[in-house]
Amino acid sequence: MSQVIIIGAGPAGACLSLILSQRDISVTLIERRRNFDREFRGEILMPSGFEALMQLGIDEKLNKVSNHSPRQLKFFLNKKQILEINQKEVLGEQSIKAISQVDLLETLVKECKRYPCFKFYRGASMKSLIKEDNRVNGVNFLLDGGEKKEIYADLVIGADGRNSIVRRQCNLTAYEYNTPMDIVWCKLPKPQDWHGASAYAGQGNLLIAYQSWDDQLQLAWVVLKNQFKDLRDEGIEAWVELMSDHVDPVFSQHLRQNTSFISNQFFLNSVSDCVEEWSIPGAMVIGDAAHTMSPVGGQGLNIAMRDAVVSANYLVPILKKDPLNLKNLDEAIKQIEADRMNELKSIQYKQSIAPKIMLNQSLLGDWARRVIALLIKLPFVARVLGKINNDFLYGKIKIELIV
Ligand SMILES: Cc1cc2nc3c(=O)[nH]c(=O)nc-3n(C[C@H](O)[C@H](O)[C@H](O)COP(=O)(O)OP(=O)(O)OC[C@H]3O[C@@H](n4cnc5c(N)ncnc54)[C@H](O)[C@@H]3O)c2cc1C
The missing domain is CATH 3.50.50.60 (FAD/NAD(P)-binding domain)
Known part of the structure; x- marks a missing residue:
């Protein structure tokens, strides 16, 4: 026993x-x-x-x-870059890692x-x-x-x-x-000059791409709930096309050129x-x-x-x-x-x-995202967003093993 x-x-x-x-x-x-x-x-x-x-x-x-810590974090709205953060400058040695x-x-x-x-x-x-x-x-x-x-x-x-x-x-x-989204995960070869993580928001969609621990590019394509059946039925080319339409032209070309190398597909029912x-x-x-x-x-x-x-x-x-x-x-x-x-x-x-704003496909959602993109550069707004992120980064309380 x-x-x-x-x-x-x-x-x-x-x-x-x-x-x-x-x-x-x-x-x-x-x-x-x-x-x-x-x-x-x-x-x-x-x-x-x-x-x-x-x-x-x-x-x-x-x-x-095995792990990899992305150097640059880039944020895009409607295919335009709105923010770039150097992880090391902001987080120091305590960086976010893919492990x-x-x-x-x-x-x-x-x-x-x-x-x-x-x-x-x-x-x-x-x-x-x-x-x-x-x-x-x-x-x-x-x-x-x-x-x-x-x-x-x-x-x-x-x-x-x-x-x-x-x-x-x-x-x-x-x-x-209530989690209004599901996620398609997959990997593909990384563009040679890619050194970080990028998030592409806009039109009620979100694509996150980061260099992972195995030197591949890990993609998370966030879709509205209950779209998996359509995506599966339409096949991989169709959703790669959707993702390509959503990102900047250089990355878009990379996605299209590497469709046949996509691996590790996984449809995550978000709960x-x-x-x-x-x-x-x-x-x-x-x-x-x-x-x-x-x-x-x-x-x-x-x-x-x-x-x-x-x-x-x-x-x-x-x-x-x-x-x-x-x-x-x-x-x-x-x-x-x-x-x-x-x-x-x-x-x-x-x-x-976050999903309520990021995935909102109405005009109001589009407006809210544009306002956030503008305000994010103001110190007060950056501080509020920073506070939310602090809990995601460091946790809300300090955890210590005391036994
Ligand atoms: C596709 C996907 C992407 C994710 N992305 C992220 C991310 O980027 N960052 C993040 O922090 N989290 C992410 N998560 C969530 C994260 O993986 C989980 O929150 C985390 O793994 C939870 O750890 P756990 O030990 O509680 O459970 P799990 O990691 O789920 O481990 C449970 C274990 O229990 C075993 N098990 C289940 N039933 C039985 C049984 N009857 N008998 C014996 N063994 C059993 C399973 O095989 C499994 O190994 C993601 C999850 C998924 C599915």
Whole structure:
């Protein structure tokens, strides 16, 4: 029997597994995929996520994880550049990075394996929670070879992402933010002289393009909700044509010339929600399982890792006590939720505003974007926008691992 079972070796589950293992708390981590590249994840690491990662005490190994930090950030409205920011000048060393999730997660689980109290089932799917006397005390899971297993623990943590089975089995209800958009993700070869990230807004569309960790250009084509079927039916040439019509002439030509090299297409159904209560006795959820993040502002990876650090702060002192007091443990998991809600509510609310302006296809929307483009150069407006961005960049609160 482990002290803790964690379902899902995404950023939340892998980080929390490592922190607990480092403190000699026995952890069983269950991940349904054999390979991390089978699950598409966000790869934007903000200073807020970097802050969480650096608390793991493995800086040297983490610094070797493949990443790329875009030098120039450019903003276009109706194909005209309205702003250019040099990341280093504005953010200093704490820059935004595109990071290889596969590399990051492999590094984290490899580090976990150094601790004898850590056990990892890779290619194993959790199927159901086990309960006794109204308390969760274990899980049933299935190995990819077909073998069924059951294991027991003092606490089960669902870090199993946006379609969390733990969330469903605990009957946790969520409130949902209206997210009017979906996203087409894909990669293509990078133009030779491309060194940063560009965002193209206008006519109710948005295209984000950045140089990623693998030296490819990562594209995110933001479309209004429920357009996927049309886009799939029309085929790749049709939506490349739409994107090309939306950007400056040089990039437009590059897109058209490289249509046949487009790879890693992924249609992301954008969701933003948060469960009202994160736990029941013996089980809790963190990361996307607790609050699926909208892609706006590249927050999901970062918030998931921050959840892990805060969770450890509450769990470690209780789990280290001998004998363990289950009532105190259930109390601690409630405090994790209370602690995280402040940052989450604020960030999810701010994420919900941008698409309303960016994707508004009415004349009013066009007018609002033009006004913002004009006002953005005024110090007062820049300060207000900077404040919103600060939460996206650094988080709303300081996160520190204190155990
Ligand atoms: C296409 C896309 C683009 C995104 N872009 C960004 C971005 O640019 N920046 C950003 O910060 N965020 C982005 N996100 C969001 C980000 O990927 C997530 O918020 C983040 O990965 C959440 O981490 P997590 O650990 O909570 O869950 P996940 O990363 O989803 O990990 C959950 C893990 O649980 C496993 N699992 C699920 N069910 C089971 C089960 N029954 N048994 C065992 N294991 C199970 C899954 O295989 C998975 O490995 C994006 C997401 C997607 C899908």
